[in-house]
Amino acid sequence: MEGRRWQMDAAAMIFGLLHGAFLFQLATSQSFIGVNYGTIADNLSPAASTASLLTSTSIGKLRLYEPQQDLVAALAGSNISILLGVPNSDVPSLAASPAAAASWAAANIPTMVSVSAISVVNELLNSGDPTLGPQLLPAMQNLLAALPAGSTTKISTVHSMAVLAASDPPSSGAFHMDLAGSLDPALDFLRQNGSPFMINPYFAYASDTRDETLAFCLFQPNPGRVDAGSGLNYMNMFDAQLDAVRAALDGKGYAGVDIVIAETGWPYRGDADEAGATPDNARAYNGNLVAHLRSQVGTPRTPGRSVDTYLFALYDEDLKPGPVSERSFGLYQADLTANYDIGLAKGSASPSTSGQIGVTATPAQAAPQAGRGATPAGYCVTTSTVPGNTQQVQQQSSSCYVPGTAASPKGDAGVLLLVLFGALLGLAMVAESR
Numbered sequence: 001m002e003g004r005r006w007q008m009d010a011a012a013m014i015f016g017l018l019h020g021a022f023l024f025q026l027a028t029s030q031s032f033i034g035v036n037y038g039t040i041a042d043n044l045s046p047a048a049s050t051a052s053l054l055t056s057t058s059i060g061k062l063r064l065y066e067p068q069q070d071l072v073a074a075l076a077g078s079n080i081s082i083l084l085g086v087p088n089s090d091v092p093s094l095a096a097s098p099a100a101a102a103s104w105a106a107a108n109i110p111t112m113v114s115v116s117a118i119s120v121v122n123e124l125l126n127s128g129d130p131t132l133g134p135q136l137l138p139a140m141q142n143l144l145a146a147l148p149a150g151s152t153t154k155i156s157t158v159h160s161m162a163v164l165a166a167s168d169p170p171s172s173g174a175f176h177m178d179l180a181g182s183l184d185p186a187l188d189f190l191r192q193n194g195s196p197f198m199i200n201p202y203f204a205y206a207s208d209t210r211d212e213t214l215a216f217c218l219f220q221p222n223p224g225r226v227d228a229g230s231g232l233n234y235m236n237m238f239d240a241q242l243d244a245v246r247a248a249l250d251g252k253g254y255a256g257v258d259i260v261i262a263e264t265g266w267p268y269r270g271d272a273d274e275a276g277a278t279p280d281n282a283r284a285y286n287g288n289l290v291a292h293l294r295s296q297v298g299t300p301r302t303p304g305r306s307v308d309t310y311l312f313a314l315y316d317e318d319l320k321p322g323p324v325s326e327r328s329f330g331l332y333q334a335d336l337t338a339n340y341d342i343g344l345a346k347g348s349a350s351p352s353t354s355g356q357i358g359v360t361a362t363p364a365q366a367a368p369q370a371g372r373g374a375t376p377a378g379y380c381v382t383t384s385t386v387p388g389n390t391q392q393v394q395q396q397s398s399s400c401y402v403p404g405t406a407a408s409p410k411g412d413a414g415v416l417l418l419v420l421f422g423a424l425l426g427l428a429m430v431a432e433s434r
Contacts, residue, residue, distance in 0.1 A: 315331075
């Protein structure tokens, strides 16, 4: 009798601990969820207001495309870490002079907040400036040497999916051979220094007669797609693109290099020919992505392995050129009100943790993300001119695999309940044996 009473007390204690851990996770920043802060706008909220907004959410990381001293100062004392960008214009001096790198580091790397990584520009290898590629590695090396002793900040760079020559199916993922001269030394640097490979996996939703096309873009129920090379079944495009990058890294011997998703998002409005750009679809993609990340289920190739992901973007950038969609990626408006709710507020679970967020039933005929023009059915397009670029760059495109989407991305609550069930089952088995 005493043994069974002990089992019941232990079960109650475990339930209380798990419930408390669940509430604590919702009430605190989540390190794997980040957001991009673009500045091609004339109506951005003051730094103090932006910092207050960020700290009211579960966002744990902020990506800056260039140093933002006022915003960083406003975030002092918070648990939000910074992914700090180095503008293209600074690369030549950083590559040429260790002293210049030391000066840049002293002037721009903040000490009042954590800097998880420094990205030496955005999509440099596809920038259209052939002189920058050879300068990437020396700039990274000089910045690394300029870090304070004992610093945990990683030095890396952000690529577009255009660096992949193949990604359909994901197991065939491979880098363009003509980029090897600049890319391989950078990959060696990442492996040697424990730095992540950062990439912007934008994709375009275009004309496709199949009903499930939009669904697999938005993590909605669909039949799924089997990778004939690996036998793995893919239920969403995000996982397929991530695993294509993983396959490319593994194929070159960089299995130990982690991946960071530096940008991904969906516009909530667009031009007349951008049918997929709606508030419902933007909420579905971002909300279901957040739920997918929180579940920590990983991908078919790397199950149970979470990936740091930066949503694009915190605010709209009203001065960006191009179609309406380019100015409509913001999660929040300049007055700090949400364009739609994806469960980022502290203390709230994602709206999709108990099921997928719905989609807007619109004709599948437009590209709501960064791609341009029509694409073959079932494929996606990645370009170097994607949201987040602060420079005008030469457009480069490549086709990539579009798999099915997540049939049931589970949220934190589901994962914790499974853990709880396992713990209680174990206790019951012990009790039964006594």
